[in-house]
Amino acid sequence: MRQWKQLGEVLVAASITNTLSHSHAATLNLPRAVALGLTQPLILKILSNQSIHPSQKLRFFEWSRSHHNPSPAAYSLVLRSLTGAGFFSDVPSLLHSMTEDGVVLDPHSLNLLLHSFIFSSNFNLAFQLLDYVQHLQLDATTIYNSLIAALLTKNQLSLALSIFFKLLDTVDSKSIACNQLLVALRKADMRVEFKQVFTKLREKKGFSFDTWGYNVCIHAFGCWGDLASCFALFKEMKDDGKGLVSPDLCTYNSLITALCRLGKVDDALVVWEELNASVHQPDRFTYTNLIHACCGTFRMGDATRVFNHMQSHGFRPDTLVYNSLLDGHFKATKVVEACQLFEKMVQEGLCKEGQLEEALQLVEEMESRGFTVDLVTITSLLISIHRHGRWDWTDRLMKYIREGDLVVSVLKWKAGMEASMKNPPGKKKDYSPMFPSKGDFSDIVSFMTRAQDTTNINDGEETSCDGIDEWSSSPHMDKLANQMCSTGYSSQLFTPSRGQRVQEKGPDSFDVDMVNTFLSIFLAKGKLSLACKLFEIFSDAGVSPVSYSYNSIMSSFVKKGYFTEAWAVLTEMGEQICPADIATYNMIIQGLGKMGRADLASAVLDTLLKQGGYLDIVMYNTLINALGKAGRIKEVNKLFEQMRSSGINPDVVTYNTLIEVHSKAGLLKDAYKFLKMMLDAGCTPNHVTDTTLDYLGREIDKLRFQRASILSEKDDPS
DNA sequence: ATAGGGTTAG
Secondary structure (H helix, E strand, O other): OHHHHHHHHHHHHHHHOOOOOHHHHHHHOOOHHHHHHOOHHHHHHHHOOOOOOHHHHHHHHHHHHOOOOOOHHHHHHHHHHHHHOOOOOOHHHHHHHHHHHOOOOOHHHHHHHHHHHHHOOOHHHHHHHHHHHHHHOOOOHHHHHHHHHHHHHOOOHHHHHHHHHHOHHHOOOOOHHHHHHHHHHHHOOOHHHHHHHHHHHHHOOOOOOOHHHHHHHHHHHHHOOOHHHHHHHHHHHHHOOOOOOOOOHHHHHHHHHHHHHOOOHHHHHHHHHHHHHOOOOOOHHHHHHHHHHHHHOOOHHHHHHHHHHHHHOOOOOOHHHHHHHHHHHHHHHHHHHHHHHHOOOOOHHHHHHHHHHHHHHHHHHHHHOOOOOOHHHHHHHHHHHHHOOOOHHHHHHHHHHHHOOOHHHHHHHHHOHHHHHHOOOOOOOOOOOOOOOOOOHHHHHHHHHHHHHOOOOOOOOOOOOOOOOOOOOOHHHHHHHHHHHHHOOOOOOOOOOOOOOOOOOOOOOOOHHHHHHHHHHHHHOOOHHHHHHHHHHHHHOOOOOOHHHHHHHHHHHHHHOOHHHHHHHHHHHHHOOOOOOHHHHHHHHHHHHHOOOHHHHHHHHHHHHHOOOOOOHHHHHHHHHHHHHOOOHHHHHHHHHHHHHOOOOOOHHHHHHHHHHHHHOOOHHHHHHHHHHHHHOOOOOOHHHHHHHHHHHHHHHHHHHHHHHHHHHHHOOO
16 A cells, blocks of 8 residues: 555656656556555646646546546546646536536636636537536526626627526526626617516516616616616615615716706706715716706706806816816807897897806816816817907907916917818827838737737837927926926836726825826827826826726827827737727727728737637727728628627617718718618617718719719700 | 726718
8 A cells, every 4th residue: 555655656746847748648557556546635736737738637537537536626627727728629528527427516616617618719618517507406696697797708698698598597686697797788789688688687586686786777778768767766776665775876877877868957957966965975977977968958057056066076177077168158159149139139249258258267267277278178269259250359368378388379379270270280190100010910910929028118119308399288288297207207117907997086186087187198299108107106196097098098199190109008008917908909990990001900800809809899880980991891891790690789880980981982872771771770860970971962962963964965965 | 797998970
């Protein structure tokens, strides 16, 4: 017996020192004697040895199985090492023998397995495992949950749905998967399926939504304009006697956004009052939403009321709020003006002056708070002043701005007004290639892999800090930027935490929006590394940059045409192991499209898919747009079909893009076909549709005109 | 894991 034990020890020692190579593998076919000397711990030790090849482990395991009853742990180890290395072909037989042996894996291992199956898109294996679990009849709520969750991360909505219906009986009210499934269905705009799941759950005895579940449903119904359902659920939440569920900030915000979107601003204001009376406090989004909606519907009184409330509760209004207010005031001016003109002129001046006065005060306030008075703001002011023929008012504007740092630029604005209106500055694009060479895809791949391999940060891509940008969006902020630049932060590497949302901070601390405001200013000047340092500063202040902060950098770069910089950000992301998520890829494609390199898009897609990614609706839209702009109409249609067959419902953006792309390609009939398809699908056109249809209409007219002239030539051969 | 980050026209 002792000998055998020793042999076992030798075997383990050999395996640990990795001398157990292929030639030795044969010796694994050891006599029964040795097998008896192998104790369970020894087997496990061998199976958990990292340096043994998975297929060798499998052979060893099968051999030992004929002598020992394998433990769950042994199965778990073999399965994990196989799937970890991507060897999925042996998994089914292992699962089979596991059932034979009556072995029960622990839930944790089951979960790990499921995830690896799903991540590698081996969905059939996942289902086999599920059968195995069902066969055991153990309480598998966590497994179901994680299975559905995993499927959802792969955008396998229909699979997740079918599992949901299959397992409806085992679902209990604690099931988080239901909420996740509902969210996914809402995002995919699958109303019918959403309703099915919703009603099934409600019919189910003993099931009740938690607050999250309620919120998800309220938001979804709000998105789809079903206010009745929203308020029924809302009432249920409030009436809940058990005290398990009550409306929270998210509930109120979802309701308010829904109401605002549907133009029911008065009702939104009622909900807002209710929120104020509740235990909860409105946040930045509540205010921004409400003010925007009030201004859009010319409820300037309400807008001002909410605005004051916002400020008295210590929230800094942002550019959107200010611009909404300005816009609202101006539009209101027009309305008043129109009425008065109708009643025949006279007191024009006073009213306008009153409105303009308010607008100018807003600008002053913005500037005094150090806020970005951007080109949009100033231009809209100037346009309005110009329209009213009150050039003397420009001086008033100047007076306000002089206190800030805008004066130099504004002088130039005044001088070059006309030119700048026609040819908006600040939008110059450099269109420099994102990839240095002519653009084989191998270049991209090598870049991507290099980005992952490199460990030292290249901090040298910063463009010079000097030089006055005449058309900067905010000279005031530029000054700040330059100050920070000269302070010279010694750069420790910033370490973005991944994934999680940034929690709303109190009104006085830095919030994410502020970070993004600063970022966009630095980024507009191409000061990437400065922006990176900014991450540090804010990180220290308790704001953690997340992957979508990176994405917002990318976004501003790509939109302005700074592809070189965008690429640098992507590289940084690679170095920081910040996940390049689907949004990142989306912007790469967008960038490629703007560069006129839609031909590279499909190659980028391959890498996305290889990394376990998938195409969602935004991605499809972006792709369709990029391909369409490049005139690849065939591919566009193929993609559209692929999109629909994978169960994704086209949305307004999709249809708008399709209509535009086809009409620009001269395929007016097809453009019209998509318009009809859109209406048939019950998809409501928006303002973008209008502009696009204007274009289509003009094209059709042109065509008619051409035909008419051809016809008249025929009629009149002389 | 709930709203709010990535897509369309001018």
